[in-house]
Amino acid sequence: MNTISVAQLNSLRSEFKMYLRENHPEWSDSTVCTIGSDAFFALNNNVGIDFWASLVSEETLLTARDKIRDYLVSTKGSERSDERADGYLSALRHLKSFLDNKHPSLATDWSGKVISDINLKSEFQAWMKKQKKANGDPYSLNTINAYTTALKNATAKLRLTEPICTDLFYYTLVDDFDTAQGIIEAAPNFEEVDAAAGNKAYSSGMMLYRRFLKELGEPSTWIFQGNPKYYDVIGAVESLEKITWAVNQYQKQIKKGDKAYIWVSGSDGGIIASGTVLCDPELRKPNTSDPYTRDEPLKTDYYLAVDIKIERKLTLSKVPRAVLLVDERTKQLEILTYPAATNFRVTKIQEEVIESIINGTYERVPAVDEPKPEIEVKRRYWLYAPGEQASMWEQFFAEKIMGIGWDYLGDLTTYPTKEKINDRMQQERNEDKYFMNDVLAVWDFVHTIKPDDVVFAKRGKSQIVGRGVVESGYIFDDSRSSYKHIRKINWTNNEECNYPEEAPNKTLTDISRKTGTIDFLENFYAEKSIDSSSFIEEKSYDPYSDDDFIKEVFMSEEMFVKLKGLLLRKKNVILQGAPGVGKTYAAQRLAFAIMGTKDISRVKVVQFHQSYSYEDFIMGFRPDGNGFKLTEGPFYKFCKEAENDDERPYFFIIDEINRGNLSKIFGELLMLIECDKRGEKNAIRLLYKDEQFSVPSNVYIIGMMNTTDRSLAMIDYALRRRFAFFDMEPAFSTDGFKTKQASIQNPKYDALITKVQLLNKAIAEDPSLGPGFRIGHSYFCTNELVDDLWLSSVVEYELIPLLSEYWYDEPSKVESWSEQLRGAIR
Numbered sequence: 147m148n149t150i151s152v153a154q155l156n157s158l159r160s161e162f163k164m165y166l167r168e169n170h171p172e173w174s175d176s177t178v179c180t181i182g183s184d185a186f187f188a189l190n191n192n193v194g195i196d197f198w199a200s201l202v203s204e205e206t207l208l209t210a211r212d213k214i215r216d217y218l219v220s221t222k223g224s225e226r227s228d229e230r231a232d233g234y235l236s237a238l239r240h241l242k243s244f245l246d247n248k249h250p251s252l253a254t255d256w257s258g259k260v261i262s263d264i265n266l267k268s269e270f271q272a273w274m275k276k277q278k279k280a281n282g283d284p285y286s287l288n289t290i291n292a293y294t295t296a297l298k299n300a301t302a303k304l305r306l307t308e309p310i311c312t313d314l315f316y317y318t319l320v321d322d323f324d325t326a327q328g329i330i331e332a333a334p335n336f337e338e339v340d341a342a343a344g345n346k347a348y349s350s351g352m353m354l355y356r357r358f359l360k361e362l363g364e365p366s367t368w369i370f371q372g373n374p375k376y377y378d379v380i381g382a383v384e385s386l387e388k389i390t391w392a393v394n395q396y397q398k399q400i401k402k403g404d405k406a407y408i409w410v411s412g413s414d415g416g417i418i419a420s421g422t423v424l425c426d427p428e429l430r431k432p433n434t435s436d437p438y439t440r441d442e443p444l445k446t447d448y449y450l451a452v453d454i455k456i457e458r459k460l461t462l463s464k465v466p467r468a469v470l471l472v473d474e475r476t477k478q479l480e481i482l483t484y485p486a487a488t489n490f491r492v493t494k495i496q497e498e499v500i501e502s503i504i505n506g507t508y509e510r511v512p513a514v515d516e517p518k519p520e521i522e523v524k525r526r527y528w529l530y531a532p533g534e535q536a537s538m539w540e541q542f543f544a545e546k547i548m549g550i551g552w553d554y555l556g557d558l559t560t561y562p563t564k565e566k567i568n569d570r571m572q573q574e575r576n577e578d579k580y581f582m583n584d585v586l587a588v589w590d591f592v593h594t595i596k597p598d599d600v601v602f603a604k605r606g607k608s609q610i611v612g613r614g615v616v617e618s619g620y621i622f623d624d625s626r627s628s629y630k631h632i633r634k635i636n637w638t639n640n641e642e643c644n645y646p647e648e649a650p651n652k653t654l655t656d657i658s659r660k661t662g663t664i665d666f667l668e669n670f671y672a673e674k675s676i677d678s679s680s681f682i683e684e685k686s687y688d689p690y691s692d693d694d695f696i697k698e699v700f701m702s703e704e705m706f707v708k709l710k711g712l713l714l715r716k717k718n719v720i721l722q723g724a725p726g727v728g729k730t731y732a733a734q735r736l737a738f739a740i741m742g743t744k745d746i747s748r749v750k751v752v753q754f755h756q757s758y759s760y761e762d763f764i765m766g767f768r769p770d771g772n773g774f775k776l777t778e779g780p781f782y783k784f785c786k787e788a789e790n791d792d793e794r795p796y797f798f799i800i801d802e803i804n805r806g807n808l809s810k811i812f813g814e815l816l817m818l819i820e821c822d823k824r825g826e827k828n829a830i831r832l833l834y835k836d837e838q839f840s841v842p843s844n845v846y847i848i849g850m851m852n853t854t855d856r857s858l859a860m861i862d863y864a865l866r867r868r869f870a871f872f873d874m875e876p877a878f879s880t881d882g883f884k885t886k887q888a889s890i891q892n893p894k895y896d897a898l899i900t901k902v903q904l905l906n907k908a909i910a911e912d913p914s915l916g917p918g919f920r921i922g923h924s925y926f927c928t929n930e931l932v933d934d935l936w937l938s939s940v941v942e943y944e945l946i947p948l949l950s951e952y953w954y955d956e957p958s959k960v961e962s963w964s965e966q967l968r969g970a971i972r
Contacts, residue, residue, distance in 0.1 A: 150256055150259050158249075158252075159182065159186065159831065160836065161244075161248065162182055162185065162241060162244050163178055163182040165244045165247075165248065166178045166181060166182060166240065166244075181236075181237045181240055183814065183830075183831075184233060184234050184236075184237035185234075185237040185238055185240060185241040186241075187214065187234050187237070188200065188210055188213070188214055188234070188238070193210075193213045193214050193216075193217040194213050194216075194217065195209070195210050195213045196257055196258060197210075198252075198253045198254075198256040198257045198258075198259070199253070199257040199258070200238070201238065201241060201242045201245060201253040202253050202254065202257075207235060207238050207239060207242065208235075210235070210238060211231050211232070211234070211235040211238075212231075214230075214231045214234050214235075215227050215228055215230075215231035218230055218231060266315045266316075266318060266358075266359075266362075266398065267294060267297075267298060267313075267315040268641075269358075269362075269398060269399070270294065270297070270315065270355060270358050271290060271294055273358050273361075274290045274293070274294075274354065274358075275290065277354070291790075292347045292351075293347055293350060293351035293354060293355075294351070295347070295790065296347040296348045296351040296352075297313075297314045297315060297351045297352070297355055298313050298314070298315060299313070299837065303335075303339045304330060304333040304335060304336060304339055305333055305334055305335050306329060306330070306333050306836070313837075313838055314326060314352070314355065317359070318359070318362075318398075319359070319363070320356065320359045320360055320363055323355070323356060323359055324356070327352050327356070330348070330352070331349075336348070362399065362401075363401075365403050365404050365405060366399065366400070366401075366404045366405070366491070366492075367404065367405040367406075367407070367491075367492040367493075367494075367496075367497045368396070368400060368404055368405070368406050368407070368423075368489055368490065368491060368492060369406075369407045369408075369409045369417070369479075369480075369481050369489070369490040369492055370391045370406055370407070370408055370409065370454065370488065370489060371409045371410075371411055371481060371485070371487070371488055371489075371490065372391075372408065372409070372410055372411065373411045373412075374410055374411065374412065375440070376439070376440055376441070376442075376444060377438055377439055377440060377444060378438040378439075378440060379408065379410045379418065379438075380410060380418060380461050381438055382438040383408055383418055383419045383456060383459055383461055384459060384461055386456060387455065387456055388424070388453055388454065388455050388456065389408070389453070389454050389456060390430065390433070390451050390452070390453055390454075391406075391408075391451060391452060391453075391454055391488075392444070392445070392449055392450065392451050392488055393427040393450045393451055393452055393488070393489055394450075394487065394488040394489060394644070395487050395488060395489040395490070395644070396489050396491065397427050397450055399491075400423065400426075400427055400452060400489065401423065401426050402423055402424060402425050402426050403422065403423065404422070404423040405420065405421075405422060405423075405497070406420065406421050406422065406423050406454045407419070407420050407465075407492065407500065408420070408421070408454070408456070409481060409490075410464075411485065412467075413467070414466070414467070414468075415466075415467050416464045416465045416466040416467045416468075416469075416470070417460060417464055417465035417500065418459075418460050418461045418464045419456050419458060419459050419460055419461070420456075420457060420458045420460070420504070421454045421455045421456045421457045421458070422454070422455050422457060423452050423453075423454055424452065424453040424454065424455050425452055425453055426452070427450040427451065427452055428450065428451065428452070429448050429449070429450060430448065430449055430450070430451040431448060432444075432445040432446055432447065432448070432449070433445075458504070460504065463504075465500055465503045465504060467482070469503065469510075470482060470499075470500075471513070472510070472512065472513050473499060473510055473511055473512075473513060474511045474512060474513045475495055475496065475499050475511055476496050476499050476500070477513045479492070479496055480492075483661075483665060483666070487644075487646055525598055525599060525600065525658075526594070526595070526596065526599045526600075526656055526658045527599070527600045527601075527602070527656070527657050527658045527660075527664050528590075528595065528599060528600070528601045528602065528654060528655065528656060528657065529602055529604055529649060529650070529652075529654070529655040529657050530548060530601050530602065530603055530604065530653070530654050530655075531603075531604055531605075531652070531653050531654075532548065532549070532603050532611075533629075535605055535606060536603065536604070536605035536606075536611050538629060539603060539605070539611050539612065540714055540715070541711060541714045541715070542603075542637075543612060543637050543640055544714055544740050544795055545740070546634060546635060546636065546637060546742065547632045547633065547634055547635060548601060548603075548614070548616075548632065548633050548635045549626075549629035549630075549631060549632040549633075550587065550588070550591050550629065550631045550653055550654070551628070551629060551631075551653075552571075552584070552588055552631070553628060553629070553630045553631075554570075554574050555567065555570055555571075555588065555631075556622070557622040557624075558588060558591070558592045558620065558622065558631055559592060559620065559622070564585050564586070564589050567585050567588055567589065568580055568581055568585050571584060571585065583652045583653075584653070586652075586654075587652060587653040587654040588631075590654055590656065591620065591631060591633070591654060592620045592631075593620075594656070595616055595620075595633065596616065597616050597617055597618060597619070598615060598616060599615070599616045600613065600614070600615055600616075600668075601613070601614045601615070601616060601635060602657075602667055603637075604645060604649050605642075606649070607645070607648050607649045607650075607651060608644060608645055608648065608649065609642060609643075609644060609645060610642065610643050610644070610645050610667060611640065611642050612637055612639055612640040612641070612642075613637070613638050613639040613667070613671045614635040614636055614637040614638055614639075615635065615636045615638060616633055616634075616635050617633075617634045617635055617636050618633050618634035618635075619633065620633060621633060621634070625703055626707070627704065627707050627708075637793075638671070638793075639671045639793070640792075640793060641670075641671070643667070643670050645663075646663055646666045646667075647663065688743065688744045689742060689743050689744075690735070690738035690739055690741070690742060690743055690744050691739065691742070692706065692710075692739050694735070694738075694739065695735050695736065695738070695739040696882065697882055698731075698735055698882075699728060699731065699732045699735055699877075699882075700728070700877035700880045700882035700883040700886070700923060701732070701877065701880065701882075702880060706739075708872075709736065709872050710736065710739065710740065712870050712872060713736065713740070713846055713848065713870075714740070714846075715821070716821055716869070716870040717819075717821040717824070717843075717845075717846050717847065718819055718820075718821070718846075718847045718849075718868055718869045718870065719846075719847075719848055719849070719869060719870050719871075719872055720803060720848075720849040720850070720851050720869045720870070720871050720872065721733055721848065721849070721850050721851070721872055721874050722850075722851045722852075722853050722871055722872070722873060722874065722918075723852070723853055723873060723874030723875065723918065723922065724852065724853055724876075724918055724919055724920055724921065724922055725852055725922060725948075726876075726921055726922025726923065726924045726925045727874040727875065727876055727877070727922035727923065727924065728874065728877070728922065728923065728924045728927075729850040729851075729874050730751075730799070730801060730850055731924065732874065733797075733799045733848040733850060734749060734751070734799065736797075736848065737749045737795075737797035737799070737846070737848070740795055740797075740846075741794070741795060741797075748788075748791075748794065748795070748796045748797060749796075749797045749799065750780060750784045750796075750797070750798050750799065751799040751800075751801065752780055752781075752798075752799070752800055752801070753800070753801040753802050754800055754801070754802050754803055754804075754805045754806030754811065755802065755805050755806065756805060756806070756807075758805075758806045758807075758811055759810060759811060760810060760811055760812070760813040760833065761779070762779055762811075763779045763780065763781050763811045763812070764779045764781055764782050764811075764812075764813060764815060764832070764833075765777060765778045765779050765782050765832070765834050765835060766779070766834060767834070776834060776835065781798065781815075782839070784796065784798055784845070785839075785840075785841055785842055785845060788842045788844050788845045789842045791844075792842055792843070792844050793844070794844065795844050795846055796842075796844055796845050796846065797845075797846050797847075797848060798845060798846070798847050798848070799847075799848045799849075799850070800847065800848070800849045800850070801849075801850045802850065802851070802852070803849030803850060803851055804849075804851045804852075813833055814830055814831075814832070814833060815830075815839070815841065816868070817830075818830065818839075818840055818841040819841050819847060819868055820868055823841075824840065824841050824842065824843040824845075825840055825842065825843050826838075826840050827840075828840055847869075849869060853918030853919065874922075875920075876906060876920050876921065876922050876923050877922075877923045878899060878902070878903055878906075878923055879903075883923055886927065887899060887926075890932050892932050892933075892937075894934070894937055894970070894971045894972075895926070895932050895937060897970040897971065898926075898937060898940075898941070898967065898970045898971050899926060900970070901966055901967055901969075901970040902921055902926075902945075902967075905921065905963055905966075905967070906920040906921055908963075909921070909952070915952055919952060921945065921948065925940055925944055925945065926940070934971065937971040938971065941967045941968060941971060945967055946960070946964045946967065949963055949964065
């Protein structure tokens with residue numbers, strides 16, 4: 147095999163750390179974890195070396211050190227690159243020493259191999275949906291979710307004597323899983339944890355997962371399709387004893403020992419050979435000199451493939467496609483219902499029919515044609531592009547809408563015909579042509595799509611990114627900055643899959659007649675429909691709209707749209723401004739606006755301070771009266787909640803974010819909060835726990851920072867790079883605040899507001915202060931009675947002390963403005 151499993155790699159990492167602890171008892175856990183992580187830096191980053199080959203000798207280690215230095219210079223700049231490269235070299239030497247002692251041939255054996263990130267979580271969930279309990283009833287979604295959670299976090303609460311992979315879904319072989327299961331069940335507190343999980347989720351889940359792996363390990367049957375237009379399939383089959391075939395589908399399921407049928411495509415196509423798969427899917431280098439390739443090479447980059455031993459050549463007596471189409475048992479072969487793929491599963495019954503045709507014992511069972519609607523399609527299915535290359539997908543998913551461009555057209559209901567739409571497009575583009583695809587997309591979006599239609603969102607021509615059900619008619623929302631033409635939609639799924647054929651290069655396409663394609667996509671999303679949010683006891687929360695935010699936060703609609711889009715795109719935003727501009731208030735209501743409801747269960751607020759640490763935020767050991775206990779922090783718990791409800795957004799709000807040491811608080815997770823480092827594929831091992839952890843893509847982080855902080859310039863570069871910054875301004879001039887001010891009906895209050903605006907002008911022009919020190923509007927937002935006592939309290943105990951801090955070295959300014967503020971309310 148040319149791959150290394152994640153389980154193998156994780157086991158090696160754990161063993162390496164144990165080796166470091168045994169051989170360096172004077173080292174702290176932090177030092178062990180740092181060296182254990184640094185040793186694999188070149189593996190985790192594309193520094194331009196064969197990582198395992200670099201561990202063969204001191205000479206190869208020095209070469210690796212130079213490559214790491216060059217990588218650091220190119221990505222981080224030259225500062226300290228030599229020093230850091232020497233640190234990674236030291237860690238690599240420790241790793242080499244470990245391998246020389248414990249696994250002397252491993253570096254050579256693993257050289258040239260790649261890491262396989264196969265994780266069978268989704269496959270197990272789909273399998274569970276088809277299983278029955280002893281009484282014949284199917285397993286409930288709640289039970290499936292409980293088993294899945296137990297298997298994914300198997301070692302979280304166990305005191306294990308030996309290291310294993312935390313996520314059991316990385317175990318793909320029964321023997322490896324049996325070893326891990328034995329270690330888990332030998333844990334001294336296993337029975338206690340298993341009982342506490344309810345329905346013995348650990349033991350029951352492992353029993354079922356073992357059965358799943360056993361079934362997965364049994365030989366399966368597949369069809370491998372080739373197109374004679376691009377490859378001489380018949381010539382290759384007739385001449386070769388072994389043939390290499392790409393694996394584009396079922397990459398986790400196809401395996402060594404499976405049965406394979408070779409299929410030549412076309413209306414007169416069919417099965418022309420059968421044989422056995424000789425290996426698991428492996429990364430292969432393109433064969434640019436393959437004599438059976440017509441014109442251009444089929445592959446130009448590394449690709450997954452298997453070798454197939456050809457055991458029966460049927461080119462002169464093929465199993466015809468036409469025969470399989472008219473047999474009730476084989477008419478639903480995957481290759482017949484959605485043929486635009488390479489690899490197709492064959493059921494046991496279908497295999498028996500195919501074998502009977504080959505050996506001459508075939509008896510046809512006539513296919514029964516099901517009646518199909520001829521004209522009217524009650525529920526339509528649509529292929530839809532949410533922006534170019536799905537650029538608007540995350541925003542539309544969060545807002546629960548679908549939208550199209552062509553904003554210059556205005557309200558689309560004002561165009562009585564397609565010709566009128568085209569006339570306007572010609573005028574806008576200054577071209578005399580009929581824009582058929584664009585006109586049809588616009589017309590269908592307004593007039594043809596109906597509530598309850600199904601929409602598949604696509605990226606490019608080959609990928610589906612989600613599924614949804616239309617909930618409203620056409621809406622023209624002129625308040626939006628772009629994509630003003632929208633419909634409300636319930637996005638039911640956001641998992642990605644390959645489109646089974648080449649998708650048209652259009653914004654909107656009716657695919658209702660493509661029944662095979664629809665079946666493929668609906669079956670895929672049906673298997674992904676295990677939504678853990680359905681297991682949470684639903685609470686009723688008040689709705690909250692964009693208009694509510696604009697009204698309550700005193701922000702212009704334009705600025706709100708920018709802020710909302712920034713958070714949805716970047717996932718991490720810092721609201722910065724002087725005290726009193728409403729940062730915390732805005733952060734919580736921004737979360738509500740995106741969720742569309744005041745769902746406080748999906749919002750968490752914490753505050754950083756100088757002594758705040760990783761142990762407070764992620765996890766750490768805390769005294770519990772009987773020693774020390776590993777305690778989970780708020781960010782770890784929050785991410786786990788969001789992970790189990792991955793189709794709804796969650797918001798983690800951090801007040802005074804610049805007061806904490808980000809590197810110290812986030813530790814090894816700092817990288818994982820970046821928008822392109824989210825999800826399980828980027829998981830890393832935690833400092834205090836033998837667990838692979840990732841930050842879910844549905845977690846949005848909102849930080850707040852006071853611009854009056856004199857240490858603002860010292861903000862960690864790591865913070866600046868991973869967050870977008872949004873300035874919060876005093877809102878005295880906004881329509882919302884003016885409405886609030888008018889409702890109070892107090893001349894002294896009005897006079898004070900006017901004076902504070904003048905004061906803000908002076909603060910903004912002061913070279914020692916600047917706009918970031920202006921006084922915010924929230925000092926003047928109250929539901930109390932605004933009388934002389936209230937006004938005096940604000941001036942004397944909030945504003946004047948603030949001025950004393952601002953101009954501590956200019957007492958004359960403090961005295962002058964204090965008198966002006968007092969004078970405004972006399």
